Amino acid sequence: MTDQVKGPASYFPSIEKKYGRPIAEWKQIIRDHGSSKHMELVAHLKSEYALGHGHANALVAHTLAEDAAAR
Template sequence: MVNEPVKGPASYFPSIEKKYGRPIAEWQELVRRKMPAKHMELVAMLKNDHGLGHGHANAIVAHVLAAARR
């Protein structure tokens, strides 16, 4: 179990940080501030307001919403 590859939405996080120059925690906080909202509304906000690509925005939103359900 040591050094198992990261799976799911979190697997995008290193490339998101590298491409957009902000830590994942900042992106997650942006999403949390807009909640409650629908998944695709949050994705659209990240894409339209912050220039993220669809896959990267979707990964952040999916991760935040999954954590909120726990």
């Protein structure tokens, strides 16, 4: 039985397909921005890279959670 991906990561295949960049690259863009404010990062991805709100939100949520868990 295969575990189904849930949460923000469930958007990753469609993000890579639609925007043509690997998830690791999006995460690096988020980390390089310098902010840790969720909505500020979402707005940045939407305005600078034309991501849809749901995709930007999923990337930011997953990246911030990953960084918090690493601390």
